[in-house]
Amino acid sequence: MENAKSSDPNGTGSQYTNGILNGFHPAQQSNGITTAHSPSRGSFSEGGNTHSGGGHSGIENIHHLHHPVVQNNGSPAKRCRLRRRMDSGKKNRPPFPWFGMDIGGTLVKLVYFEPKDITAEEEQEEVESLKSIRHYLTSNVAYGSTGIRDVHLELCNLTICGRTGNLHFIRFPTQDMLGFIHMGRDKNFSSLHTTLCATGGGAYKFEEDFRMIANLELQKLDELDCLIHGLLYLDSVSFNGHPECYFFENASDPENCEKRPCCLEDPFPMLLVNIGSGVSILSVYSKDDYKRVTGTSLGGGTFLGLCCLLTGCETFEEALEMAAKGDSSNVDKLVKDIYGGDYERFGLQGSAVASSFGHMMSKEKRDSISKEDLARATLVTITNNIGSLARMCAVNENITRVVFVGNFLRINTVSTKLLAYAMDFWSKGQLKALFLEHEGYFGAVGAFLELLKMTDDL
Amino acid sequence: MENAKSSDPNGTGSQYTNGILNGFHPAQQSNGITTAHSPSRGSFSEGGNTHSGGGHSGIENIHHLHHPVVQNNGSPAKRCRLRRRMDSGKKNRPPFPWFGMDIGGTLVKLVYFEPKDITAEEEQEEVESLKSIRHYLTSNVAYGSTGIRDVHLELCNLTICGRTGNLHFIRFPTQDMLGFIHMGRDKNFSSLHTTLCATGGGAYKFEEDFRMIANLELQKLDELDCLIHGLLYLDSVSFNGHPECYFFENASDPENCEKRPCCLEDPFPMLLVNIGSGVSILSVYSKDDYKRVTGTSLGGGTFLGLCCLLTGCETFEEALEMAAKGDSSNVDKLVKDIYGGDYERFGLQGSAVASSFGHMMSKEKRDSISKEDLARATLVTITNNIGSLARMCAVNENITRVVFVGNFLRINTVSTKLLAYAMDFWSKGQLKALFLEHEGYFGAVGAFLELLKMTDDL
Numbered sequence: 001m002e003n004a005k006s007s008d009p010n011g012t013g014s015q016y017t018n019g020i021l022n023g024f025h026p027a028q029q030s031n032g033i034t035t036a037h038s039p040s041r042g043s044f045s046e047g048g049n050t051h052s053g054g055g056h057s058g059i060e061n062i063h064h065l066h067h068p069v070v071q072n073n074g075s076p077a078k079r080c081r082l083r084r085r086m087d088s089g090k091k092n093r094p095p096f097p098w099f100g101m102d103i104g105g106t107l108v109k110l111v112y113f114e115p116k117d118i119t120a121e122e123e124q125e126e127v128e129s130l131k132s133i134r135h136y137l138t139s140n141v142a143y144g145s146t147g148i149r150d151v152h153l154e155l156c157n158l159t160i161c162g163r164t165g166n167l168h169f170i171r172f173p174t175q176d177m178l179g180f181i182h183m184g185r186d187k188n189f190s191s192l193h194t195t196l197c198a199t200g201g202g203a204y205k206f207e208e209d210f211r212m213i214a215n216l217e218l219q220k221l222d223e224l225d226c227l228i229h230g231l232l233y234l235d236s237v238s239f240n241g242h243p244e245c246y247f248f249e250n251a252s253d254p255e256n257c258e259k260r261p262c263c264l265e266d267p268f269p270m271l272l273v274n275i276g277s278g279v280s281i282l283s284v285y286s287k288d289d290y291k292r293v294t295g296t297s298l299g300g301g302t303f304l305g306l307c308c309l310l311t312g313c314e315t316f317e318e319a320l321e322m323a324a325k326g327d328s329s330n331v332d333k334l335v336k337d338i339y340g341g342d343y344e345r346f347g348l349q350g351s352a353v354a355s356s357f358g359h360m361m362s363k364e365k366r367d368s369i370s371k372e373d374l375a376r377a378t379l380v381t382i383t384n385n386i387g388s389l390a391r392m393c394a395v396n397e398n399i400t401r402v403v404f405v406g407n408f409l410r411i412n413t414v415s416t417k418l419l420a421y422a423m424d425f426w427s428k429g430q431l432k433a434l435f436l437e438h439e440g441y442f443g444a445v446g447a448f449l450e451l452l453k454m455t456d457d458l
Numbered sequence: 459m460e461n462a463k464s465s466d467p468n469g470t471g472s473q474y475t476n477g478i479l480n481g482f483h484p485a486q487q488s489n490g491i492t493t494a495h496s497p498s499r500g501s502f503s504e505g506g507n508t509h510s511g512g513g514h515s516g517i518e519n520i521h522h523l524h525h526p527v528v529q530n531n532g533s534p535a536k537r538c539r540l541r542r543r544m545d546s547g548k549k550n551r552p553p554f555p556w557f558g559m560d561i562g563g564t565l566v567k568l569v570y571f572e573p574k575d576i577t578a579e580e581e582q583e584e585v586e587s588l589k590s591i592r593h594y595l596t597s598n599v600a601y602g603s604t605g606i607r608d609v610h611l612e613l614c615n616l617t618i619c620g621r622t623g624n625l626h627f628i629r630f631p632t633q634d635m636l637g638f639i640h641m642g643r644d645k646n647f648s649s650l651h652t653t654l655c656a657t658g659g660g661a662y663k664f665e666e667d668f669r670m671i672a673n674l675e676l677q678k679l680d681e682l683d684c685l686i687h688g689l690l691y692l693d694s695v696s697f698n699g700h701p702e703c704y705f706f707e708n709a710s711d712p713e714n715c716e717k718r719p720c721c722l723e724d725p726f727p728m729l730l731v732n733i734g735s736g737v738s739i740l741s742v743y744s745k746d747d748y749k750r751v752t753g754t755s756l757g758g759g760t761f762l763g764l765c766c767l768l769t770g771c772e773t774f775e776e777a778l779e780m781a782a783k784g785d786s787s788n789v790d791k792l793v794k795d796i797y798g799g800d801y802e803r804f805g806l807q808g809s810a811v812a813s814s815f816g817h818m819m820s821k822e823k824r825d826s827i828s829k830e831d832l833a834r835a836t837l838v839t840i841t842n843n844i845g846s847l848a849r850m851c852a853v854n855e856n857i858t859r860v861v862f863v864g865n866f867l868r869i870n871t872v873s874t875k876l877l878a879y880a881m882d883f884w885s886k887g888q889l890k891a892l893f894l895e896h897e898g899y900f901g902a903v904g905a906f907l908e909l910l911k912m913t914d915d916l
Binding site: 104105106175200201202204205206207222224277278292294296297298299300301302304305306308309310314331332333335337338339340341343345346352353354355356357358359360361362363366374381384385388389392393396 | 562563564633658659660662663664665680682735736750752754755756757758759760762763764766767768772789790791793795796797798799801803804810811812813814815816817818819820821824832839842843846847850851854
């Protein structure tokens, strides 16, 4: 069976079960950084083959040694740890930079905490490489040709572990991962002695590359643990004062269907449907008690892969744009195409899809459809399949709250509305589809939280 | 919910719950008819637009009036019914010809009973149109350009309702349905006063066409009722002395996986997975007690439709031939492509598919694959999705016997073996996949049985 029970090896993690990690303090400044200047060096995703030579980045780490000398009270490892705590200005927190990374099948998701409460003294003592990272990430919205900062998702004035700052959300294609690792080497990232918390399959796949190329040891974390922890945390801190969660009112009525913010109070049990390249479905009973109910390989990767093949598109954005303009009923065989109307006995409406792509076995029909129709049919097929699976799991697990996350849902209102409709209609209003604003970033946030948690254990 | 409970409005139908409808008598002759000659007229599927003029087929129905005059002992309707019983030589059975029809989304399935025990007297009295139908159907294996008789499935020397004969299995594309109806008109089929028992969506969609064009009234029957009744019947009479049912021994070991006949004794409860253009999944507790658990629109029509789009193929046979030669791992993203190996925590092997078609978002990968790879990936994607859904239903319904039927499985050992593997492997041997030789014909057989049953009610 694909199912497995999981429990957190780190204990209860009560750190944020109360909804706030060391408190959420709205602060004075919250200007989203927008000044964009592209440095000539240091872009981490200039394509899949950024293997530039290392050791000449011009970034030095000698400032690192200017920190107050700590008492020599133990082993070299302990001294090192103590010194590192100083880097973020206080004990019991890790040294800056604070990152969390989720290396998925298609996209790498990176969250970065930018401290905004740096004192003049701190600024002076900050090592150059650290400053360089901070300035590079926060003063750009695009990195290389494929890295993107989702500025609209930035969380401002978050207080975490006693530091106040902004949380940034960055993504780039996994195929550019080696370029990123080479940049880590070139920037001498290993000299920062930070722990790199990473989750997703790529944390395993690229572990050796991080070690051999950039001299970096990854702290590998399970992706489903991270997903749940990240989700509960982001929901608890809220989205700059607004709810992280939303649903669709009148989901079964396309004319009057509208997005509405809502609270994920008392979220358990929830069925969590994570739609990335593939799909995982979890029953979540508490922060650390969940099981993977099932999954399907027909996910976001299937949508994009098929769309590229069928329409010649190159990107997710392009695929969605086409899908928005298409009509899937030219491609799919509907119940009414077979029955002439509804299949009443089993409550199947004439407009329901009986056979996805079922019209495409006819040359005549193939000749009469557009690429947009094909993109739409692909989107509807993948979405409905996930919706149907999720609904079945929800019924079997006796859970009414179905939370959909993952980057497949990014800028994808066709799918979110379709999922909301499917949950509502087929359950006669018993199931509720919920969505979260930070769609695909929860794994990375969960990894980021582990970094902060680990320091508690020092 | 898509579920619905059903019970047979016709009562217990004990007729074949004992496994045999009026007994199964192996008889003397069993030569499969093979003489193939194509008549210049009368092919019922010469393409989708066979709207030839009617009333000039040369087939007369005056012999119909030569039957012994029955006693005028009631209403005209009752007299008519009595007269009809005579046509098949005895009371309490319908007049010949005996047909059952299942008009699906892609294919029309037709079963035809050819009486082999016709006496000389009967032969003389047989109306010309009836004789013409019999000769046409039994002396050909192909009808028009698209109709095909599955000779290898023929059931020989079957005794049904006191008559002994052969049961023939014929299929043609649903898009040729109007051609078939026009032939019915041209052959003056309505003069035979037979009841045309039909199931499948097309029984509803084409009802009016049958009435208006060919003056034929369909007896419409529910497709899932017919499916179950037909399946239980064919299993009970056996396949010319051999079992109807088979499974794969060593399903989890591709090297040693072998087809083995088996008995479907004590078949309840069974999970019945019908893979036609779309898919229906039923929990069957007894002949007349079942529910439709769920379904998916990703079925045989999706496989063929997508294959036509992706590879330029035109037929199911062509698509399967290509799929047999392809390698789906060039198209799909596997767990090891993302993790570098297994995702051990949740028991996902590196060789498992993580994202179907997931590699196809990369132009480089798209440029390196073959049409055969795409056909294989399409087949594997659709099959695994159905397998996964079926497994989940089986677990939820607490049923270990999973019977796969439908024309998607015709000449499709890739899928049958994959389903057998999926059931065995993922359930750790708890679930057993079963298959039936007459794959897609059970609905038509069920409709045929209704014809015989209806006569009992006269």
